[in-house]
Amino acid sequence: MSRLPKLHVAVLMGGWASERPVSLMSGEGVAKALEERGHRVTRIDMDREVALRLHESKPDVVFNALHGVPGEDGTVQGMMDLIGVPYTHSGLATSVIAIDKELTKHALVPHGIPMPGGRIVRSEELYDGDPLARPYVLKPVNEGSSVGVAIVTAEGNYGNPISRDAKGPWQQFESLMCEPYIRGRELTAAVLGDRALMVTELVPKSGFYDFDAKYTDGMTEHVCPAQIPAEITRLCLEYALQAHRLLGCRGCSRSDFRWDDERGEDGLFLLETNTQPGMTPLSLVPEQARHCGIEYGELVEIIIEDALHHFGKLPATAEAG
Missing domain, CATH: 3.30.1490 (Dna Ligase; domain 1)
Structure with a gap:
């Protein structure tokens, strides 16, 4: 059952960043899920006319499925703020800070979140x-x-x-x-709304967890939930939720960690917080949500519901989240 009344959703995807192929996969997955749940969807492959296309399509809300610059760095967020259209995920200021690894350290380390020096x-x-x-x-x-x-x-x-x-x-x-370089294990934890979901360990079949390992089926094993000590799980979830709140993230985020298991708790470091995690079939947020009993279509609607609530556009007939 849909969480929301029928909406017109523009799914913003593609663009010209290095992560364009991933964004197209994320956007198409989101669009199909929304159509299956009865919503009207306008697919927009972002180009230089994106503001005009959004103005002409007049959606109720935009699902921002862009990855990288300029869709994740505050540029597109500022444009949508000017147009006055509600959109999913984090806003301008959060996006500017979270995509910049140096600014993220300045925002998080003073609050006790361990990150690598550099x-x-x-x-x-x-x-x-x-x-x-x-x-x-x-x-x-x-x-x-x-x-x-x-x-x-x-x-x-x-x-x-x-x-x-x-x-x-x-x-x-x-x-x-x-x-x-921090030796050890690759961990990640998603936050949805104000809830840290779970911890996944990523085990590449070879090399390290690079772009190809993330998005090529069979190249990385996802151990979900991660088979790690309870205290490390607790810390990952705590740090992920704290980072989400400190940065001002909305909708969902995903924090990535390295854990040197020879050093115990002192070996855990947050690497970065992603404000627009992937929504592809191999992506980690949908996988963690599914383990928590939230299917893909519902996950998409939860993220949209959060956006409508933030912008004061949540229809009165929407179910409580």
Whole structure:
């Protein structure tokens, strides 16, 4: 049974970020689920005319299924605020902060959430020498889905120092976040509304949990719920919910962790909080929701209901969440 009266929902997807294929999969999944539940759906593959297309379609609400820049960094959120259309997930200020790994550290670490140390380095610096002792991690400051992540090891897999000819994010981005590499296990916890769902461990079949491992069927095992000590589960859920609240996230978010199991509680670090987690068949938020008894279609409606409530547009006939 639908949680909501019949709505006209514009599903915003695609765009031109590196995560475009994932966004298209997320958006199509959302659109089909809404149609199955009786809603009218307008699919919008974002282009430079997106504001006009939203104005012309006049939806009741926009489901923002974009990933990366400019759909997840506050740009599209500001545009929709100007148009005056309700939309799902986090707003402008939250999006600006959460997609920026340095700003996220400034927002969360002072409140006791452990995150890896690190600093921003210019890519040019890397050709002269290592900014940190190896192994360390280099990643774009404002990309998601492990796009452009490189692990620089003591074996000198990119040269020592890094070679200008070595393929890596230093060839694509002027500056990068440099962090010490944390050995151990990959964990993630989703928050829906004001509820932390559960913890999943991600076990790539080879390498690390990069873009391909996330979105290629069979390349990563999802252990859900994670087979980890109860105290680590508790801390992941606590930190994920705290990050969601401190950053001002709406709808749903997903926080990713590394856990050095040789160090116990002291080995747990939050890496980032995603304000617009994927909604593909392999995505983690739908999987965790399903384990909590929330099927995909209901999950989509819960996220829309949260948006309508935030913007004061929740129909009086909507069921209580």
